[in-house]
Amino acid sequence: MQYMLLIYTSPDAEPVYGTPEFQAMMQGFTDFNDRAQADGVLRGGEALQGIETATSLRLRGGKVETMDGPFAETREHLGGYYILELPDLDAALRYAALLPVAAWGTIEVRPLMSYNPANL
């Protein structure tokens, strides 16, 4: 199965650039990438620009409405994601716990939907 690990964190809880804590976080992500790569489970993953860069759009009555900002104003923002190929949820939760952000933010684990009827 494929799982998406959605990384939520509130900016004021994050380590400040240049501090040893920031360095530790960077190392944490590097270790995670190396580990997932070596285990052969990494299918994708990117970091996102901050929510101040977000634009939201919806179509109402045939008209495009464009808004500055994210879909929902929450304290914790979606900051990035990984997609991993794993046998089950327990394995996905094990990887989620390895992400450095888990210590101060929240990792949401969601299975990707499969459209292959043979695997249903």
Next chain:
Amino acid sequence: MTGAAPQAMAVARALSLVMREDRGRLMAALVARLGDFQRAEDALQEAGISALLHWGRSGLPDSPRAWLLKVAGRKALDRLRAEGRSARREAALAQFAVLETVEATEDISDERLRLIFPCCHPALEEKSRVALTLRTVCGLTTEEIARMFLDTASTMGQRLSRAKSKIALAGIPFAVPGPEEWDDRLRTVLTTIYLIFTTGYTAGPDEPRNLCAEAIFLCRLLLALRPGQAEIEGALALMLLTDARCAARIGADGASVPPGEQDRALWDTQCLNEGRALLHTALLRKRAGPFQIKAAISACQMADTGPDWPQILQLYTVLVTLEPTAVVRLNHAVALAETGHVEAAQAVITRLQPELDGFQPLHAAAAVIHARAGAWDEARRNGLAAIEGAEREADRLLLRKLLQGLGSAGRGPTSAFDTISMFTGERVMRDDDLARPVGGENGLGSHGGNDLA
């Protein structure tokens, strides 16, 4: 025509007995092969319908359990074939091919441990864990479970099907967790079983299915499948010791009676002795854990010479570091007061007051502790709040008795807190409890799962 109706009745009775006794084992074997709760449940139900027909015609098979498993397997395969899902079908076919070679007299291996862990997975809501375990492992009907929760059968049915569908879609494995996750996952399983027990203890003996007995059955099963685990022994000991007091916990006047004041003649000695022996065995393993400590506290409450408060205080002092939940911290404060450290106990209560204001166990504990200190106004104010928030009439009566005794004839109140709080702080959440005052503070430790919000 002669005798057809009695025979049909006899077959139906035999079938419902097997379905009740062996449902857990059958479900475990089917889920293991099908990898899906709903399919397993549907297949077992169809096999039951077949059994009614065949057993009525040709008599009971040698092993009804093996017969049901084999037929349920065929039914499941028929469905998979009809749906034309090849990958799943091939996997299941291989699994069931093994089953076909099993003689109908042979016994099926017990795979219930692999069933309990997904039912009690931390990715499911606490209430769903309880319901799914009762349905799948204990074989209670959806209606019976709904009654326990004061829910309608359709609400409970939806909850159960949401849980089963999450297990399937999120890929919750049908497996016993490995060594690195064992302790955490076992704790979640034991907590689920203990919630079943406390729900039964609070509901009283009027319910058609005794949940205390179901919880003790589950704990014994767990211990039989994984012998030598100190925390399983501790949890079983805790339930046996508590259950031993069942007949003595409500007095003739209908009020709760604290363990120290109960009529010991009403205690179930067999239960008590088994609980003590199990606790002893567990402690010798030198692998302390919260359930063993709680069992030890219960044993100290029931010491031959009356409650051993100094020992109880020591145990709470350890427990509060392992499981710093509101109820444990409050019980710790009561133990402080009972051993003469009244000022320290008041300090704990004062510190917890802003965080837990309105939480019934806080007010019950505060009433007892302030009364010990002679702070009658504070004791009365908290006592009234505790009465208002009490869930059971028996607890309200006990609290009223305590309030009436306040300040009269210099007699301090006895500590009733243990009986009042134990079963209000740790219980299954009902839907109207979502606005509970303490997030995640229901005795689940770090594995609550609900306190991410």
